[in-house]
Amino acid sequence: MTTMREVADRAGVSIATVSFVLNDTKPVTPATRERIETAMAELGFRRNAMARALASRRSHLLALAYPALEHKLGSTGMEFVTGAAAAAREMEYHLVLWPVSNDATELGELVADGLADGVLLMEVLLDDPRIEVLQRAGLPFSLIGRTADPDALDYVDIDFDQTMTIALDHLQELGHQRIALLQEGPLQRLLQSYGPKRRTRQAFRRMTRHRGLDVVVLDCPPTVGGGRQAVTRLVAEHPDLTAIMVQNEHAAAGVVSGLQSVGVAVPRDMSVLSFLTSPDMAMMSDPELTMLRAPGTALGDLGVRRLIDLVEAKPRPTEPAAPQLIPCELVAGETTAAAPSR
Known part of the structure; x- marks a missing residue:
């Protein structure tokens, strides 16, 4: 040696x-x-x-707190994780995944052990109890996501307003006026305040009202079977729909197969646009999903760099660093097309 x-x-x-x-x-x-x-x-x-x-006097370990029991860690989530891990490695830190609940009990126990130099929070709730635990502990932390009042926090996040603008522009250019938003339903009380879901729904209702569009909003379980069941209900109750936005990548493939099983051809009769998705998930559908790709790699990288700045106590103003919001990218697939005439 x-x-x-x-x-x-x-x-x-x-x-x-x-x-x-x-x-x-x-x-x-x-x-x-x-x-x-x-x-x-x-x-x-x-x-x-x-x-x-x-x-x-530092472990050079960073903890990525991901509530795996409440949120499946699919391909899209892994892009956030790999982006964060690459940035940590470049800056000579190790990133460890802490699959701890949003209720903060386990996080408090881990923080008390002093294992990590800092914590990066994912799947942030609008009123997230993990924030108070970290603030009391005095441990550096940053967020991928944001609370209802994030002004005093260091965070990066998806630009949900810009993402919704991109989505609606795409569908309206294809002639769609009757659109549904299908989202992951709350599996438990905590997820009722899940930031990405609430911000997407608020942007959808606000912008479709401004554009004079006729819309439907529905929740479904985050499974292929849940997508099939939800879309069967949508078609039966709203036969004039021509497009469905799915913010639930685990259900998206079920939406497409469910439509086809009831005789609705995709995209000839119905367009499907998948939100916050990765290419791996888009390719699991037949036909391949048109998607708004989540900026997971970029946000994972930015979140870790902000956290390391805090850990190393680099000079900074009294206010948190300006937040960075990144919109999703529209990636053309095979599930959107011109609206059919009804």
Whole structure:
């Protein structure tokens, strides 16, 4: 095993200087740092994570708190996770997934153990009890998502208003005037205040009213079977519908197959547009879904970088950093087309 002495000899510096670079305890000139890092690479030197943690008084572990029992971690969620993990690795941190509930009980226990330097929250509720736990603990945290009143928090999120504008523009350009919004139903009381669902629904109602569109809103379970059942009901009760927006990627394939099973051809008779989706989920449908792709990789990256700034106490203003909102991207598939005449 290569030692610090061998690295120091190869780089032509003292052991203390190598230690400064490894533990970020004192500034080192860029040229010296480059020589030491080159020597470490050439000799195959591996940093001792435990020693580094003891020296810096940080574990270099970041916790991604994801309530897996309340929200399935599908392909779209994994894009957020992989974006966050890549950013953490680039900045020499390790990201661990904490599948803890939104009710904050487990999170409080984990925070008390002092395992992580900071926490990144996902699947944020409008009134999220995890926020108070982290604030009381004094542990740095940032959010992918936002509460009802997020002004005092560091967060990044989807731009739901801009995303809805993109969706409605696409459908109206195809001639659709009678549109349904199908969303994941609350599996328990906590999810009734789930931020993405509420913000999407509010934007949908506000913008369709402004545009003079005739709309329907319906919840369904986040399963293929739930999508089939919901769409059967929609077709029976609202035969004049020509387009369905699905904010529930686990139900989207069921929506398409359910329509076809009752004799409604997609997209000839009905267009389907899937919200907050990943390419993997879109391709599970036949025909392939037209989607609004979630900016998961970008938001995961941004969320981790903000968190590390807080962990390392980098100079910052008294106010939180300006939030960054990113809209979903429209990706053409095979499930939207010109509205049929009724």
